[in-house]
Amino acid sequence: MKAEWHAPGSNIPFFFLVAVVSTIAITSTGAQVAPGYDKAGNSVSDLCGELRYNMGLTKIFESEADGILRQVQQNTAEAAAYKVAALAANSHSTKLGLTALAIRKQDILQSKLADAITTAGKKRTAVSALAARQARLITLRQLQLAKPVLGTVNHESNGDTYMKGSSTTGIKMDLTLQPTAASNCSTQNLDDNNGPKQSEISHATITKMKMLPDTAFEQPTINLQVGMKGSPSSGNANRYGKPGIALDGTDTCSTHCLGAAAALKTAADAAMQDQDLFAESGKRTACKTHNTNKQWYSIxxxxxxxxxxxxSTANFEPSSLALTNDISALKQDAELAKLLLLLQGKNSKEALEKASKPEAVVLEFLGSNQQAFDEAFVKFATENEQTFNIGGTEIKGTFLKIVQSSDAGKVLAYLTSKNTQKATETTSKPIQEKPANDKCKAIEDKEKCNNKDGCELKDGECKAKEEDGAEGEQKKEEKCKGKLEDV
Known part of the structure; x- marks a missing residue:
């Protein structure tokens, strides 16, 4: 038998309700973050809190900027690796495929490079601004004045530089400005329990920051008081009461004494203030405008x-710089298909229309099998070890490694030379063609011997028409050129 308590008028078990209510209560208690802040920013309450938050935010922006720039470098190197790999490939179709992939990678990179650099630049600027702020906070922490302390007092008479006239009497002491803090903030581990945690920073959600006002960095005013009784010159300079006052032998001034006291009149404002990041408070819209012409604006x-x-508002996805290696996605890439067509010399409007249905074009050169594509293209260009002997020096490494080394130029020149040599050997082979004169002689019907076939009736015989001068040479060059292009 199963017994359950139910809420009156409900079929929901009582213990389920208790569990839900308890969960809501616990969640609400632990998640009371003021609107506009992330969890870390909400916990900032003093100078050290701001310092830790700024340091954590600095690391995050640094990482984001570095991630973008690393991806730019990686994709630049990959495009170069595919280009060099194309020169080294033996198969004509593989050469075309690698070349098309190299160009496509470069096109994607070039189209997004400006945005990538701009975004990384904004994050670097924030890193610099936060670093300057951190330096000010650390200096303030070290030098923030708690109170001025007067030291041991001595009488001075006759010729004091700060008093005009003769037979003057004064007192001399040190004034020490005692700092508020005895040590720096705890910043070794930004995820410990000594303040805001870096792991709890989510800058993409914030609209505010808690910061010390600029008045916190202003110099405080020190109030100095001086008093005397009787004839100061008669006071006993060898007996002291409290610092700053030379007494005449007792704890209180009874006859002759001269003294001074120092105190803070105004202390630096150390109260944290809520600062809006955006023009419209509470909303991540346009950034708030500031008076950039004011004195000391940069700090x-x-x-x-x-x-x-x-x-925070500069968003860029580093992975968008890369061309996918997924063959199922590549076969839908119309731009890649267009490049493959152009590399085959198919540049007419009708020919390029095939790129609108890219699958057949792409699969012809890259194949439909992911594993085969990876082996023939991805691994060949970026992972497989290559060895070249150039000028008696052995150069080893993947194409991806080589293009990022000092040997890149030598390997590129070496492979380009080999490809040029092969092309020359191919195009220099004699073209086997039946002599035109034999073709004309074979025409028995003299009425059919005409210029259309390159023949003419001469001396009663059908012979190949002779072309003289520049026109003949030009046509000969055009004919040869056509043959070379067909090879």
Whole structure:
């Protein structure tokens, strides 16, 4: 027998309701993040909190910028590797396929390069702005004044440089500005429990940052008080009470004394402030505009806010720079199909219309089998070890490695030379063609001997027509040129 408690008027088990309500309560308690902040930013409450958050954000922007630039470098190298691999390939169809893939990779990279560089640049700018802010925060942490401390006092008389006249009496002491903090913030591990955690930063969701105001970095005002009693020159300079006051032998001034005291009149504003990143508060729209002409703008909170906003809204997917290696996707690539057609010399409008249905064109050269494509193209261009002996020096490595080395130029020149030599050998073979004169002599009916067939009736015989001068030479060149192009 199974017993369950049910909520009145409901078929829902009581314990299920309790579990749901408990979960909601726990989730709500642990997720009270103010609107506009991520979890890390919401926990910023002081200078050290801001410093840790800024350092974590710096690392994230650095990583994003580096990821984009690494992908640019990788794709540039891959395009070059495919181009060199095409020169080394033995199969004509493989050469065409590798060449088309190299051009397609370069086209994709070129079309997105400007956006990639711009995005990476904005993130680098934010890194610099945050680094400047961090330096200011660390300096403030180290030098922020808690109180001025007066040191041991000595009497001075006759000829004091700060007093005009003779027979003057004064006191002399050190004024030490005592910092508020005895040590730096805890920043060794940005994911420990000593403040905001880097892993809890999600800059793509924030609309605000908590920051110290610029007034926190201003110099405080020190109030200095001086007092005397009796004849200061008669005071006992060898007996002291508290720092800053020379007494006449007692803890309080009873006869003759001269003293001073120092205190902070205004302390730096250390209260965190909510700062909007965007023009429309609470919404990730256009970045807030700032007065860039104000004094010290480059190290102001406004400069940091603007740089962070620009970097946070600069979105770019590094993988969009790459051409896929998935054959099922490549066979739908009309631009790749068009390149394959052009590389075959099919450049007419009618011929290029075949690219609108790219599958047949692409599969003819790249094949439909993923494994075969990987072996013939991807691995050959980027993974397989190659060896070249150039000028007595052995060069080893994958094409991808070689194109990024100092040997890239030598290997490219070597393979280009070999390809040129093969092309020359192919085109220099004599063209076997039946002599035109024999063809004309074979025409028995003299009425059929005409210029249309390149023949003419001469001296009662059908002979090949002779062409003199530049016109004849030009036609001869055109004929040979056509033959070379057909080979």
């Amino acid at each position: 102001s909170a406004e400069a940091t806010l603007d740089a962070v906003c620009q970097a």
